[in-house]
Structure formats: C-alpha cells, structure tokens
Amino acid sequence: MNCATSTEILIFLSLWSLHFTVPAFAANSTFTHILLSCGTSGTFLDTVNNRTWVGDIDSQYISDEASQNSRIQDQYSLVPTVPFSTARIFTTNYTYKFPLSAGRYFLRLYFYPAKYSNYLAADSFFTAAAGLYTLLSNFSALITVNALNYTYLIREFSINVDSITLNLNFAPSTEHPNAFAFINGIEIVSSPEDIFSKSTAYNGDGTERIFSYDQGMAFQTMYRLNVGGQSLSPSKDSGNLYRSWHDDSNYTFGASFSVTLANDDNVTIEYPANMPQYIAPVSVYETARSMGPNSQFNLKHNLTWILTVDAGFYYLLRFHFCEIQYPMTKSNQRVFFIDINNQTAQTQFDVIAYSGGIGKPVYRDYVVLTVGSGQMDMWVALHPDLSTKTEYYDAILNGLEVFKMSMVENNLAGLNPVPIAQNTFDPNRANGKKSNKINAKIIGLAVGVPCAILLFCLLVFIFLSVTCKRQKKKEKESEDGKITDGTTVWTPLSLYGISNSQSDNSTKTNTTGTGIGMRMGSYNSPLPANLCRHFTFTEILTATKGFDESLVLGVGGFGKVYQGEIDNGLTKVAIKRANPLSEQGFREFQTEIEMLSKLRHRHLVSLIGYCEENNEMILVYDYMAHGTLRKHLYKSHSAPLTWNQRLEICIGAARGLHYLHTGAKHTVIHRDVKTTNILLDEKWVAKVSDFGLSKTGPTLDQTHVSTVVKGSIGYLDPEYFKRHQLTDKSDVYSFGVVLFEVLCARPVIINNLPKEEVNLAEWALFCQRKGVLEEIIDPYLRGKIAPQCFKKFAETAVKCLAEQGVERPTMGDVLWNLEFALQLQESAEESGSLIAGTTSGEETPLVHHGRKEMSDEPSTDTTTTSITASTVSMGGRSIGSVDSDGLTSSAVFSQLMNPKGR
Structure with a gap:
C-alpha cells in the first residue's frame, strides 16, 4: 500500500475538522459544521469570516456518479470569495448524501447566478429538496437576484434529521427547455433542538393560545434583523450557529419615524436563567430602535417594518427585546402594542415587566397565516399603549426574525419574483452570427451618429427655450410645494442577500433597474410598488x-x-x-x-x-364627482336625494360591504362604515371608501378578532365596544345606523338635543317601538315612500342594530332586503299605492331633526375615534366621562368633498 502524500493528509485533516464530535447542545450529542465549496477540489479560506471551505470533489458527500451527472465549471466571477468562485452544474437529478446524527440542523445554500461555460444563468430553473422537504421549486436564482438587486443569495433552512443520512437533491425543472440546476456552496451546522419555542401566541385574537408544531417541521429564514444596529457576520453569532444578522434600516418605514439606540450607559446584558444565549448574541440586545423622545409625535405614528414574504404560508415571528437605557428601570414606563399585518398580536407589552429589569433580554414568538399566492408585504408595527397611562409614549425593538413554516405538504417553496425586463439582445446567444451583428452595428453607428448629434442639438435648443419660459413658475412651485429633484427609490425587500451596491463597496446611485429591490442613495421606500x-x-x-x-x-x-x-x-x-x-x-x-x-x-x-x-x-x-353621501342628506345646498336614489345608494354600499365580507380572499372588516365613507361618482353609483381602520377578519377556527376599539362615535357597535371583539357584524351595526341616517336625514349624534334624542340609533329604535318612526323621517320624503317599502326598510335597519351580533343579519341578507324594498317601492309607484307618513304637509314637533333645521346644529358624526379608555358617552346612556387621552378627534380618510360645514 502506497504512503499518503502530504496533500492527501491535509485534505483528510480538513474533512475531519468539518465533522467532529464535541459536547455542544443537550439535545444533540454531536456538533457538526460542514462547509462545502461545490465544483472544485482543495481547501479554501474565507478571509472575511475566517472559515475554511473544502471542495466537494474531495468530500465523502458526492459519489462517482457525479462525474456523469454534473459538470465542474470555472466561473468568471464578480464575487471572487469562496464559495462563489466555482459551482457544480446538474443537467439531471443528483443527490448529495450527508451522514448526520439525528437532530436539528441549519442548512444554508449559496447561489451566484452567472454564465458557466456554455450554461446561461437564464436557463437555470430547478427544484431543491432536503429529505421530505421541498425547499425550492422551479427556482430561478437569476430572476431573484435581478428583482432584489442582489449579487448573490444565501437561503437558510432549519430542518430536522431523523435518520442517519440527509439527502439533498437538485433536479432541473421540466417546465423549461435547457434547464439545469447549480449550487455554489452548502453549509450544515448543528442546531439546538429547542431553538424554536413550542408555545407561541397566535396574532389577531388577543389570547395566549398555544401553538403546537410537529418536531419534524422545517423552517426557512426569511429575515434575521439586528434592529437599530449594524449587520453581524456569522463569526459574531452566538452558540456556534454562524447566523448572519442584518441591518434593519432597509425595511423600516421612513427614517423620520424612529431613532436608533445603543448601550451607551454600559448596561450589563444578563441572560435570564431560562433563556439560553444562543437565542441571539449580546450584540443584538445592545442596540435597538425606538420611536424617540417626542411623545406627541409618537402618538401619531407607528414604529413599522415592511417585509416581503411569500403568501400562502404560516410564519413564525420572533421579537427580541431588552431595555438598555436609563431611566427605563421599572414597569409601566414604556408600554406598547405589537401589530402584525394590521392585527393586534400583543397588547400592553412592557419589556421591563416581561424581562425582569433593565439589561435582561426577553423574546416573544407569534404565528401568523398569510393568504394568497406570490409575494406580499408583511407589516410589523409597534405603537404606544395609552390605556396604562405610561410615563413615556414610546416603543422599542432590538431584534426581529421571520421564519416560514412547512405547515402544508412539507413545502417551503415560494414563487419566483416578477422578472424585471431585460435587454432583448443577449451576447451569450450570438454564437456564429456574432460577426455579422458586429458589422451591422458598425454600419449603423456610421450612419446614425451624425444624425443623432444633429437631433441632440435641436432638442437641446428646444429644451433651453422651454426651460427659460418656465423657470420662474418652477421656482415659485418649488418654494410653495417644496419640489425636490429626488426620485422614487427602493431598497431590497426580501430575505437576505447582498445588494450590488454593497458587494462592490460602492456608494453610487444605482439606476439601472426598475421595480422593487432598487437601492438609490440612502433613502428607503419599502411601500408595495407592485x-x-x-x-x-x-x-x-x-x-x-x-x-x-x-x-x-x-x-x-x-x-x-x-x-x-x-x-x-x-x-x-x-x-x-x-x-x-x-x-x-x-x-x-x-x-x-x-x-x-x-x-x-x-x-x-x-x-x-x-x-x-x-x-x-x-x-x-x-x-368621486358627487362627493359623500352625507353631503346630500343634510347641511347641503344641493337638491335632496329622491327615495329611490337613496335606496340605490344603500344597495350599492351594501354590495361593497358584502364583497368585503365574503367575496375577497379573506374577510375584511371595514370598521368605520358611515355616510362620509360612502362616496358617489358622476352616475350616483355608491362606493365604500376609507380603509384606514380596516381589519382582516377571523379565521375559520375563530369567532372574532380581539383588538383595540376604533371607529366613529354614533356608528360604533356596542358589543364590540364592550368586549373588544370585532366581527363582520360590527359593520352590519354601523350600516344600520347609516340606513336610519338616510331615512331621517340628521346627524347620528346631536349633543344639544334632549338626552333621549342625542343618539340617532337609540332614538330611531325608541320611535320604532312606539310606532312613530314615520314622524322622524326626512320631511322631504313625506308622502313619497310606499308603506310596504317603508316597513321592509325600517325592519332591516332595526335588525342591523340588534344588541347581540349573532342576532344581526349578514350583509348578504341586508342586501337582499334592500333590493326587495326597492322592488316594493317601484311596484307601488306603478300602481299608485298609498304612501307612508303624513301627506298634508303638517310636521309634528319631532320633525325638527330633519333637513331644514339641521344647518347650524353641531355634529360629531365624522369623529374617527381610537378608544382605549374605559369610559365614554354612547348616546343617551352615560358610561362615564370621556378620557381625552383615549379619544382623539379626526376624520381619517373622509370628507373627499365639501370643505365647509364640518
């Protein structure tokens, strides 16, 4: 037997060092760290992270079959660092086999799409699977990096291995001609079994319901953010997990709405006994982002992050908290809400109360379900809680992780992003016609350049002439409207990778792409351009x-x-x-x-x-040419709406709300239905508007959404107000108030009336019970409503105002009843039937609530309210005094017409 050469000994020692046994985690007796550089041989030092990679040719993880099923190609790489300088190409299915001990592991796949010999990156579409889990499907690394303006990608997964071997399979897509798969690097590192909590709170219902997942569930890391701090390389992670933590500034909604914090007071970070340090490194808890010291400003805004994710999956969100600045040393100093996708996941979150003191980290997990397909934006927002009368109206966050969960069919694969338009000429496909195209270009340039110069001169002359004429006007507009030369700019909104501007250490403005994922300067705009x-x-x-x-x-x-x-x-x-x-x-x-x-x-x-x-x-x-419905009911100089017009408008609004409740992909609760939020176009078609307070409805296994009470006084569902339990029947109640407002043509709240008449809903129900409802209708409608139509309309409105939500009709039932009422009205008009209400023109004393007498009376019906106090006045029933901190007056997203009289 021949003696081993020094090179063979070095390779053996390197491989042995990548797969060794040490006491690492209690649930896993072996610690494994594999760094495999694909498509090459030898060992390579990553000088950035001080880690050694080994070529897969020299490894035990690739078989002799690889020489037939894959090809090794050198790469002319713009990223010379390991493992991106080489790649392994697969034209048929191939599987890496990693002998591992049972347990949980982080699996990281490294991709740099480029031209490899005769293989074009545009042809690369493939599926990647780890055991039973589908990680990627019909995946195009080129489309992804172009959409995100990245140079390369790293995909991280957490998988559970319950056998002695992890099979990692790459399969070219059958949907594309010339498709192939490729991989630049593979990293596998042991992970603690309990790194994912087994008790997480669902967001959106306000309760601490336990979420139990299968121990074999897989996760994909979508985001791991060091909030308020700098990016942390794998070598700076805790627990030998080699995770990357990224700067969160690319994902915050506007830098002016937040400030970054650092541990300037030298607070000692002390992990609680029940929290292992591998959850997150100390560096994460030593920085944070907060809303800032201006409490009044903070009350008007949120601390918000917008994160693009794949729709149709469950996500686990892990929030990391630690108070690091004095004087935050006791409870009830900084208390806030946690909202995920406009659902309240946590109320009254107090970092000190949960962690036990300043400098003590704590983390909380929440699970959220997204619906639909393709990419969507996940909104994460923190907002001060007013109900506890805190010392500071502020919120804070130190770190945030977002993990996709393999809840359905062991699948983690999302769709490719929408491709960005590319130049139709591809020099890589020119082949034999290249010389002819070059000659054509030379001829075209010889003829076209002189013409282009002449045309350019002409355009410059015209431009200068127009500019001179408009200069004074532009200067005035710039002064009045603050015109700037800034243009729309976009930053990457996806899981981690390296942007082009980062990879080349350039600070230049990148203007070569379009759509999401663009970085231009330092300005961030994470809103959904798509x-x-x-x-x-x-x-x-x-x-x-x-x-x-x-x-x-x-x-x-x-x-x-x-x-x-x-x-x-x-x-x-x-x-x-x-x-x-x-x-x-x-x-x-x-x-x-x-x-x-x-x-x-x-x-x-x-x-x-x-x-x-x-x-x-x-x-x-x-x-909307005709403005709000309210504009045409009272306090208006326009002609009154006919009864038939009012019915048509109510039917249109009911159709819009019925669509929100049942026709969309998931239930949407408007939460602010009122006459100022029903607009009329040029053809008097009603359209529901103002979705600023809207909420996604409960899931199939839920009966309601628990959330802070918001809405408008006079329209607010009393059951929702009392229990903080929002359902689509809350919209039904508000719509019932709208129906009476349409019928009676008066504001829903008039404070200077007798107590029993202040609240329209209560006053109308009282009159209905007494049998005198027709006495308070709009005087203009006297003698113009068919009795049967009036009966059906009033009956529908009364049912909408039922005290208990379960007793109210659905919007579908309301819509049907209103359409039936219109048919009754039209039939009565054709037959000349008798009309409801007085016909003599005499008005009872109650009629002073109608149109003519309302022009100068005060109204609060446009007050959009965020109610966090325990007391408020609801019509004639006194529930205590109104708390100014819990009741803010505004008319958010309403009054699109008529600036006066409000």
Whole structure:
C-alpha cells in the first residue's frame, strides 16, 4: 500500500475538522459544521469570516456518479470569495448524501447566478429538496437576484434529521427547455433542538393560545434583523450557529419615524436563567430602535417594518427585546402594542415587566397565516399603549426574525419574483452570427451618429427655450410645494442577500433597474410598488397646481383633499395629503394602501396610487364627482336625494360591504362604515371608501378578532365596544345606523338635543317601538315612500342594530332586503299605492331633526375615534366621562368633498 502524500493528509485533516464530535447542545450529542465549496477540489479560506471551505470533489458527500451527472465549471466571477468562485452544474437529478446524527440542523445554500461555460444563468430553473422537504421549486436564482438587486443569495433552512443520512437533491425543472440546476456552496451546522419555542401566541385574537408544531417541521429564514444596529457576520453569532444578522434600516418605514439606540450607559446584558444565549448574541440586545423622545409625535405614528414574504404560508415571528437605557428601570414606563399585518398580536407589552429589569433580554414568538399566492408585504408595527397611562409614549425593538413554516405538504417553496425586463439582445446567444451583428452595428453607428448629434442639438435648443419660459413658475412651485429633484427609490425587500451596491463597496446611485429591490442613495421606500401606482412628489405638485387652495375638496383629520388631474389632464383624481400635525395618519396610510391595492369592486373606491417622498404621505383615488353621501342628506345646498336614489345608494354600499365580507380572499372588516365613507361618482353609483381602520377578519377556527376599539362615535357597535371583539357584524351595526341616517336625514349624534334624542340609533329604535318612526323621517320624503317599502326598510335597519351580533343579519341578507324594498317601492309607484307618513304637509314637533333645521346644529358624526379608555358617552346612556387621552378627534380618510360645514 502506497504512503499518503502530504496533500492527501491535509485534505483528510480538513474533512475531519468539518465533522467532529464535541459536547455542544443537550439535545444533540454531536456538533457538526460542514462547509462545502461545490465544483472544485482543495481547501479554501474565507478571509472575511475566517472559515475554511473544502471542495466537494474531495468530500465523502458526492459519489462517482457525479462525474456523469454534473459538470465542474470555472466561473468568471464578480464575487471572487469562496464559495462563489466555482459551482457544480446538474443537467439531471443528483443527490448529495450527508451522514448526520439525528437532530436539528441549519442548512444554508449559496447561489451566484452567472454564465458557466456554455450554461446561461437564464436557463437555470430547478427544484431543491432536503429529505421530505421541498425547499425550492422551479427556482430561478437569476430572476431573484435581478428583482432584489442582489449579487448573490444565501437561503437558510432549519430542518430536522431523523435518520442517519440527509439527502439533498437538485433536479432541473421540466417546465423549461435547457434547464439545469447549480449550487455554489452548502453549509450544515448543528442546531439546538429547542431553538424554536413550542408555545407561541397566535396574532389577531388577543389570547395566549398555544401553538403546537410537529418536531419534524422545517423552517426557512426569511429575515434575521439586528434592529437599530449594524449587520453581524456569522463569526459574531452566538452558540456556534454562524447566523448572519442584518441591518434593519432597509425595511423600516421612513427614517423620520424612529431613532436608533445603543448601550451607551454600559448596561450589563444578563441572560435570564431560562433563556439560553444562543437565542441571539449580546450584540443584538445592545442596540435597538425606538420611536424617540417626542411623545406627541409618537402618538401619531407607528414604529413599522415592511417585509416581503411569500403568501400562502404560516410564519413564525420572533421579537427580541431588552431595555438598555436609563431611566427605563421599572414597569409601566414604556408600554406598547405589537401589530402584525394590521392585527393586534400583543397588547400592553412592557419589556421591563416581561424581562425582569433593565439589561435582561426577553423574546416573544407569534404565528401568523398569510393568504394568497406570490409575494406580499408583511407589516410589523409597534405603537404606544395609552390605556396604562405610561410615563413615556414610546416603543422599542432590538431584534426581529421571520421564519416560514412547512405547515402544508412539507413545502417551503415560494414563487419566483416578477422578472424585471431585460435587454432583448443577449451576447451569450450570438454564437456564429456574432460577426455579422458586429458589422451591422458598425454600419449603423456610421450612419446614425451624425444624425443623432444633429437631433441632440435641436432638442437641446428646444429644451433651453422651454426651460427659460418656465423657470420662474418652477421656482415659485418649488418654494410653495417644496419640489425636490429626488426620485422614487427602493431598497431590497426580501430575505437576505447582498445588494450590488454593497458587494462592490460602492456608494453610487444605482439606476439601472426598475421595480422593487432598487437601492438609490440612502433613502428607503419599502411601500408595495407592485400593488398600485407610485407618484413622485413633482407629479403630485403638477396634478394639484402646487396644492392650490381653490382645488380643495374637503378637510379631514388626516389632512386636505384636493381635486387633481394626472396623465396630462386626461384623468381626474382626488389627492389626499397628510397633515404633519394630524392626530391620525401613518397607520391608516399603510393600511389603506395594503387593503385597497388588493381589492377591486364596482362599489369600492379605487386607489390609483400613492406618494411618500419628502416625508409626505399622499394617496391618489378615483375622483368621486358627487362627493359623500352625507353631503346630500343634510347641511347641503344641493337638491335632496329622491327615495329611490337613496335606496340605490344603500344597495350599492351594501354590495361593497358584502364583497368585503365574503367575496375577497379573506374577510375584511371595514370598521368605520358611515355616510362620509360612502362616496358617489358622476352616475350616483355608491362606493365604500376609507380603509384606514380596516381589519382582516377571523379565521375559520375563530369567532372574532380581539383588538383595540376604533371607529366613529354614533356608528360604533356596542358589543364590540364592550368586549373588544370585532366581527363582520360590527359593520352590519354601523350600516344600520347609516340606513336610519338616510331615512331621517340628521346627524347620528346631536349633543344639544334632549338626552333621549342625542343618539340617532337609540332614538330611531325608541320611535320604532312606539310606532312613530314615520314622524322622524326626512320631511322631504313625506308622502313619497310606499308603506310596504317603508316597513321592509325600517325592519332591516332595526335588525342591523340588534344588541347581540349573532342576532344581526349578514350583509348578504341586508342586501337582499334592500333590493326587495326597492322592488316594493317601484311596484307601488306603478300602481299608485298609498304612501307612508303624513301627506298634508303638517310636521309634528319631532320633525325638527330633519333637513331644514339641521344647518347650524353641531355634529360629531365624522369623529374617527381610537378608544382605549374605559369610559365614554354612547348616546343617551352615560358610561362615564370621556378620557381625552383615549379619544382623539379626526376624520381619517373622509370628507373627499365639501370643505365647509364640518
């Protein structure tokens, strides 16, 4: 037997060092760390992370079959670091086999899509599976990096191995011609069995229900963020897990809404006895992001992150907290809500109370289900809790991890992002025709360059002439509207990878791509460009003529609404601009975009787009020529609506709400149904608007959504108010109030009336029980409503106002009853039947609540309220005094028309 050469001995020792046994975790007796550089031989030192990689040719994990089923290709790499300098190509199915002890492991796959010999990155589509788990399906690394503006990708998975071998399979896609698979590097590292909590709280119902998962469940790491701090390399992770922690600034919603914190007070980080240090390194808990010291500003905004994920999966979100600054040393100093996808996952979260003191880390896990397919934005928001009367209105977060869960068919594979348009000419495909194309180019340049120069000179002359004429006007608009030269900029919104600007250490502006995933300068804009149109601030200024006051349609709690024109004056729009001093805005702004961009219905107002440049929050809607329903009921100089018009409008609004409850992919509860949120277009078609307070409804195994009470006084469901349990029947109650408002043409709250008449809903129910409801209807309608129609309409409204939600009809039932009432009205008009109400023109004393007498009476029906106090006045029933801290007055996303009289 021949003696081993020194090279063979070195390779053997390197392989042995990658798979060794040490006492690491209690649940796993062996510690494994494999670093495999694919498509090469020898050992390679990663000088950045000080780790040694071994070529897979020299490993025990690849068989002789590899020489036939895969090809080793050198790569002309823009990323010379290991393992991206080489790759292994698979033209047929191939499986790596890793002998491992039973237990949980982190599996990391490294991809750099590039041209490998004759294999083009555009042809690479493949599936990757680890044992029973599908990790990637029809995956294109090229499409992904282009969409995200990354150079390379790292996909991390946590899998449980219950046998002696982990089989990692790569299979070219059968859906694409010339498809092949490739891999640059494979990393496997032992993980603690209990790294994922077995007791996590569902978000959205406010309870601490236990979520139990199969021990064999797999996870994909979508995000691991060191909130408020710098990125941490694998060598700086705790527990020998070699995780990467990334800077969260690319995912925050506007830098002006938060500040970063560091452990400047030298607080000692002490892990509790029941929390192992491998959960997160000390560096994560030594930095944080908070809302800042301005409590009044904080009350108007959220601390928000927007994270792009694959829809249709369950996700586990892990929040890391640690108070690191004095004077945060006791409970009830900083208490806040945790919202996930506009659902309240946690109320009254107090870091000190949960952790036990300053400098003590704590983490909490929540599980959320996303619906649909493709990519979606997951919104994570923190907001101060007013109910506990805290010392500081603020919120804080130190770290955030998001894991996709293999809940369905052991699958973790999402869809590829939407491809970005590329140049149609591909020099890699030129082959034999290359010389002909080059000659054609030379001829084209010889002829075209002189013509281009002449054309350029002509265009410059025209441009300078036009510029001189408009210069003074632009300067004025710039001064009034704060025009800047900034353009829309996008940052990566996906799981971790390296952006082009990061990989080459460049700080230059990248303007070569479009769509999401673009980095331009340091400005961050994580809003969903793929869901609706994005407007630049300059476009908004042009549309509104520099926010000309003569174009104001309405003024609400969110800000002013302007009439505008876009697309060179071809399209009229309503443009809503946030007032920086508004009590409301940020949460409603993000919810409006998220909801309306995904909902389309004839009876829902369409969101055209938005603008968030220069710290502005601007929404652009379809123009509603006839404004709000309320405008045509009272306090108006316009002609009163006929009864048939009112019925048609109510039917249209009911259709819109019925669609929200049953027609969308998941139930949407509007939560702020009122006459100012029902708009009328040029054909008097009713459209439901203002989704700033909307909530996703309960899942199939839930009966309600537990959340902070929000809505408008007078329209608020009393059951929701008392129990904080939101259902679609809450919208039904509010719509019942709208029906009586339409019938009686008076505000829902009039404080200067006798106690029993203050609240329209209670007053109408009282009159209905007494049999005198017809005496308080709009005087204009006297003698114009068919008795049977009146009966059916009133009966429907009364049922909507039932005290218990289960006793109320569904919106589908309400819609059917209203359509039937309209048929009764039309039939009566054709036959000349008798009419409900007095016909002599005499008015009873109760009629003073009608149209003519209401022009100067105060109203609070447009007050959108966030109620966190335990006392409030609901109509004639006194429930205590109104707490000013818990009751904020605004009319968020309403009053698109008529700026006066509100």
